[in-house]
Amino acid sequence: MTRKGRWPLLALWLIALALSGIGASSIANSLSGGGWYVSGSDSVKAAHQLEHGFKGRGKTTVTLVIHDKQHKTDSSQFAERARDVARYVRADKALKVTDTHGWTTLDSGNRSPYAGDDHRTAIDSLALDLDDGTARRELPKVQKSLTDRFEGKGLEVSLVSPSSFWGEVNTLSQEGLAKAELITMPLIIVILLLLFRSIAAALVSLAVGVSAIVFTLGLLAPISQHYELSVFVENAATMLGLGVGVDYSLFMITRFKEQLAKGQSVEAAVAATLRTSGHTVIASGVTIVLAMCTLFLIDLNVIFSLALGATVVVAFSVLTAVLFLPVLLHILGNRINAGRIRFPSRRRRTATAAGEESSRWYRIALKVMARPVLFLAATSIALLTLAAPAAQLRTFSPDARILPGTSQVRVGYDHVQDAFGVGTTSPVQAVITAKKPLDKPAQADELTEFNDRLEKLPHVDRVDSALPALKTVSPKAPFAALDDTSMDRLPDDARDTIRHYVADDNRTVVFEVIPDTKASSDAARNLLARVQDEAAKLPTSLDVAIGGETAEGIDSNRVIEDGLPHVILVMLAAVYVVLLLTFRSLLLPLKAIAMNLLSIAATYGVLVLVFQRGMGTELLNFEQTNYLQNFVPVLLLALLFSLSTDYEVFLLDRVREEYTATGDNTASVARGLTRTAPLISGAAVLMVAVFGAFGFAGIVPIQQLGFGMAVAILLDATLVRLLLVPASMRLMGRWNWWLPGRRTPTRPRKLTSPSTSTHPERETITP
Numbered sequence: 001m002t003r004k005g006r007w008p009l010l011a012l013w014l015i016a017l018a019l020s021g022i023g024a025s026s027i028a029n030s031l032s033g034g035g036w037y038v039s040g041s042d043s044v045k046a047a048h049q050l051e052h053g054f055k056g057r058g059k060t061t062v063t064l065v066i067h068d069k070q071h072k073t074d075s076s077q078f079a080e081r082a083r084d085v086a087r088y089v090r091a092d093k094a095l096k097v098t099d100t101h102g103w104t105t106l107d108s109g110n111r112s113p114y115a116g117d118d119h120r121t122a123i124d125s126l127a128l129d130l131d132d133g134t135a136r137r138e139l140p141k142v143q144k145s146l147t148d149r150f151e152g153k154g155l156e157v158s159l160v161s162p163s164s165f166w167g168e169v170n171t172l173s174q175e176g177l178a179k180a181e182l183i184t185m186p187l188i189i190v191i192l193l194l195l196f197r198s199i200a201a202a203l204v205s206l207a208v209g210v211s212a213i214v215f216t217l218g219l220l221a222p223i224s225q226h227y228e229l230s231v232f233v234e235n236a237a238t239m240l241g242l243g244v245g246v247d248y249s250l251f252m253i254t255r256f257k258e259q260l261a262k263g264q265s266v267e268a269a270v271a272a273t274l275r276t277s278g279h280t281v282i283a284s285g286v287t288i289v290l291a292m293c294t295l296f297l298i299d300l301n302v303i304f305s306l307a308l309g310a311t312v313v314v315a316f317s318v319l320t321a322v323l324f325l326p327v328l329l330h331i332l333g334n335r336i337n338a339g340r341i342r343f344p345s346r347r348r349r350t351a352t353a354a355g356e357e358s359s360r361w362y363r364i365a366l367k368v369m370a371r372p373v374l375f376l377a378a379t380s381i382a383l384l385t386l387a388a389p390a391a392q393l394r395t396f397s398p399d400a401r402i403l404p405g406t407s408q409v410r411v412g413y414d415h416v417q418d419a420f421g422v423g424t425t426s427p428v429q430a431v432i433t434a435k436k437p438l439d440k441p442a443q444a445d446e447l448t449e450f451n452d453r454l455e456k457l458p459h460v461d462r463v464d465s466a467l468p469a470l471k472t473v474s475p476k477a478p479f480a481a482l483d484d485t486s487m488d489r490l491p492d493d494a495r496d497t498i499r500h501y502v503a504d505d506n507r508t509v510v511f512e513v514i515p516d517t518k519a520s521s522d523a524a525r526n527l528l529a530r531v532q533d534e535a536a537k538l539p540t541s542l543d544v545a546i547g548g549e550t551a552e553g554i555d556s557n558r559v560i561e562d563g564l565p566h567v568i569l570v571m572l573a574a575v576y577v578v579l580l581l582t583f584r585s586l587l588l589p590l591k592a593i594a595m596n597l598l599s600i601a602a603t604y605g606v607l608v609l610v611f612q613r614g615m616g617t618e619l620l621n622f623e624q625t626n627y628l629q630n631f632v633p634v635l636l637l638a639l640l641f642s643l644s645t646d647y648e649v650f651l652l653d654r655v656r657e658e659y660t661a662t663g664d665n666t667a668s669v670a671r672g673l674t675r676t677a678p679l680i681s682g683a684a685v686l687m688v689a690v691f692g693a694f695g696f697a698g699i700v701p702i703q704q705l706g707f708g709m710a711v712a713i714l715l716d717a718t719l720v721r722l723l724l725v726p727a728s729m730r731l732m733g734r735w736n737w738w739l740p741g742r743r744t745p746t747r748p749r750k751l752t753s754p755s756t757s758t759h760p761e762r763e764t765i766t767p
Contacts, residue, residue, distance in 0.1 A: 006330045013324050017211055020218025027221040028174055031231045032133055032166070036302055036397045038555040046431040046547025050510060053503030055496050056101025058127025060135040060163050063425075064089055064102070065123055065412040067156040072119040073103075073111075082122055085150060085157055089126070092145075094138045099127035101500050110493040113464075116419025123416065125500065126159075133228070135163035140171045147408050158412020160425065162549075165400060168409040170231045172699050177235050180697035184242060187689040192246070195682040199339025201253050204328050209245030212320045213238050216313040223308075230305035232631075235702050237309040239694045239709075240639070243687040244288070244314055244646075248281045248321040250683055251650060256329050257336060266333040270326050278322045280653045283582045285318030287649065288642035290574040295638050297570065298563035300556055302631050310639065357670075361677040365670040368723055369730035376727040379719050380598065386715075387601035389608040395560075395630040396520035397553040400425065401623060402700035421461045423515035423524070426549035428531050430454070430511040433543045437482070437506040444479035446538055447509065454513050457530050459523045464512040466501035469494050482506050519549040520627050528554065557630050564634060571638060575645055583652055585737050591728055592652075596644040599720050600637060603712040607632075611704055621696070622703055629701040632708065640712045643687075647716055650683075651676045651725065656737075665736060669729045677722070684717030 037044045050057050066085050071078040086104040090097045102124030103114035114123050128135060139159055146157040158164075188209075192202035216237050220229060255277040259269035292314065295307035329336065368375045403410035416425050430450075434443055454463045470478035472494065473486055481487070482502065487495055502509045513531055517523040528550045535544040572593055579589035607628060609615045614624040655672030662668060688710045695706030729736050 006327045009327045020215045023221035024214050024217035027217050030224040032228045036556050038559050041555040042545045043547040043551040043555050046429055046545040049431045055499035056099055056125035056127055058098055060128040060130045062126045062159050062161040063123050064126055065158040065160050065415050067121045067415045070154040073115045073122055096129040097126050098129045101125045101496055106493045118419040121415050121419040136167040139164040139167040143408055158408050160412040164409050168407055173231050176698040180694045183693040184690050191686050197341050198337045201336050205246055205249040208249035208320050208325055209242045212245040212316040213241035215316040228301055230302045233305045233309035236306050237313045240310055241313040243690045245317040246686055247683045248317055251277045252321055252325055254679055270329050280649055281321050284646040284649045285314055287578045287645045288314045291571050291638045291642035294567045294571040297566045300559050306635055359674050361674040362670055365673045365726050368726045372727040372730040375723050379723045383598050383602040387605040390601055390604035393608050394627040396627045397556050398629055401625055421514055423461055426519035427512040427514050428528055429547045431545045433508045435541050438479050439482040453534050459516050459527045461514045461516040466498045469497045524550045560634055584739050587735055592648045595720050595724050596641050599715050600640050603708050606711050607708050623700050632704045636708050644716045647680055665733055669726050684713050687713045
């Protein structure tokens with residue numbers, strides 16, 4: 001069918017690719033930096049309550065940070081320049097500023113809370129009539145405009161908020177993606193040329209990977225118009241598509257060339273390739289898709305987005321490898337070797353048994369299987385040693401530290417933290433809503449006492465609220481000053497300051513607890529718990545929602561932790577069933593799962609050493625964050641488990657072919673390893689290059705994801721595939737292929753070795 005309809009199929013494929021490319025080119029504009037909020041949580045409830053009725057707060061609230069390198073905040077020159085900046089920002093139609101409160105709106109006697117201790121920084125709170133998604137798209141453009149306009153005047157002007165932060169992440173992700181692609185593409189081409197020694201084969205392999213990515217982004221583009229998809233989905237899909245797509249084509253093309261070398265016709269070679277490597281690619285793809293689908297059990301949008309992107313790109317990689325690639329192979333035929341590249345000559349080994357048994361891979365397998373207990377124990381100890389630091393693994397949602405120091409948004413965060421306190425950018429917000437107006441005596445006293453208790457908590461720098469302004473009017477009963485008569489008599493500055501913390505209906509008030517530490521620290525988490533404890537003491541007539549960056553991070557962490565056991569159980573069961581059906585063995589899947597878990601634990605340990613403890617961060621030019629991004633470990637678990645299983649499938653599929661033919665367990669392992677090791681090593685080099693390039697070119701979350709995947713693939717292709725697998729299979733012997741009711745092959749074939757002193761004795765397999 002493929003041979004007869006190859007040209008129409010190729011035309012159809014190219015048309016579909018062109019249409020997908022149109023959608024893929026626009027996906028970046030519709031992706032979101034969000035996805036971290038937990039629906040129905042207190043942190044989300046608090047954020048929504050602050051959107052209406054407060055002075056200087058709106059649908060999107062942004063802090064305007066003005067840092068003057070030339071003048072101090074008490075000078076008339078600073079005042080004039082700051083007002084000029086504020087006017088320019090408020091006039092920007094893209095921002096839709098509806099309200100402002102802060103340094104530029106207050107008289108000189110009332111500005112001190114909004115002037116930094118460095119005497120060069122001032123802040124305003126801006127209310128924007130923009131939804132969060134629109135704000136994240138518009139703020140990076142406005143930030144660039146502000147930098148271009150004021151930087152030359154000695155002013156550093158920044159817009160600081162979650163929306164500006166995620167807008168900057170989106171921009172930097174696009175830049176990192178472009179940089180990674182510039183690094184990755186030449187690397188992939190060079191590696192493919194080294195592996196195939198043919199320009200045609202290398203280009204065909206690359207076309208498969210690129211096609212899978214384009215189809216994926218083309219499909220996700222319209223979805224992102226209607227559903228929130230994380231900005232990280234584009235990076236993850238591109239990274240995984242290049243790695244898996246090119247890998248699948250590598251296995252398919254290598255098998256096709258082997259069949260042609262045996263003298264088969266093009267049609268017969270394609271059929272044999274689909275029957276062997278095609279079957280393996282499908283089994284591998286199904287395993288990865290099933291593993292990634294388990295992440296849908298975690299009810300967090302950023303996890304959903306990444307799982308969707310990974311699932312779709314792997315599915316398209318499989319479809320491209322088994323549908324589109326055979327079309328190209330039919331068209332090219334023997335021309336798959338066109339553009340042959342001559343490298344320095346080396347002794348070529350024949351595909352005969354004698355040729356295989358003289359290869360270094362065969363000798364390695366024999367040495368390992370001659371002392372299986374030693375190699376199994378030594379390798380396991382090495383991996384467990386690497387895994388040990390994983391016991392201290394900490395996760396949190398991304399914060400401003402993932403931005404590079406050159407980012408103007410990061411500069412703004414740093415200025416606020418330096419001038420106003422490290423916790424100013426991440427307050428714990430206690431939003432309290434009363435059933436009756438807050439000026440009633442009973443609940444007013446409760447709120448005053450609540451504020452006093454908050455101020456005494458450890459690691460509290462200060463509590464920002466309306467109380468200081470209210471006490472200037474009514475020292476003994478501050479909230480009594482909220483009645484209409486008292487408010488009407490207040491100066492504009494005092495009234496505006498009160499309304500920044502008390503809604504205009506006099507029923508909702510916010511207390512902002514400023515910690516003396518970063519939002520992700522243990523101290524900040526403990527402080528949040530103490531604030532929640534204090535809030536629980538308030539009467540039931542007061543409804544309390546605790547929000548802020550720390551609360552949002554803990555909420556998302558909790559959702560991931562709650563869903564993780566279900567993910568692991570379902571994933572292990574799914575992978576076990578796929579491997580059981582693939583290899584018709586009850587024990588081999590258990591062995592594969594145990595080894596995968598061991599290599600994943602070792603990868604976690606390496607990530608902790610690098611990103612939490614800072615080992616090698618300067619050398620690698622990574623950012624030490626003291627925690628891992630909370631989606632990284634769970635995503636790595638699914639990705640690495642499936643990719644490790646991927647290599648297991650490719651290796652054991654060849655081992656099973658030999659075992660079915662000979663019935664000799666040791667010989668089948670040695671020859672299976674010999675035939676697949678060069679290919680698996682080449683595929684691993686490809687993946688390490690792809691994932692490593694994304695790790696070194698991306699922002700911190702992609703750094704951690706890419707670096708983690710590169711480390712895991714390296715460990716899997718070396719310690720696991722070359723040492724653990726042959727050692728464990730030698731020890732398991734005939735139990736490798738045990739399945740109740742299945743007849744075991746009884747045709748042992750003598751295992752030869754270039755060195756009789758190191759080769760294990762021949763096994764006789766009995767049912």
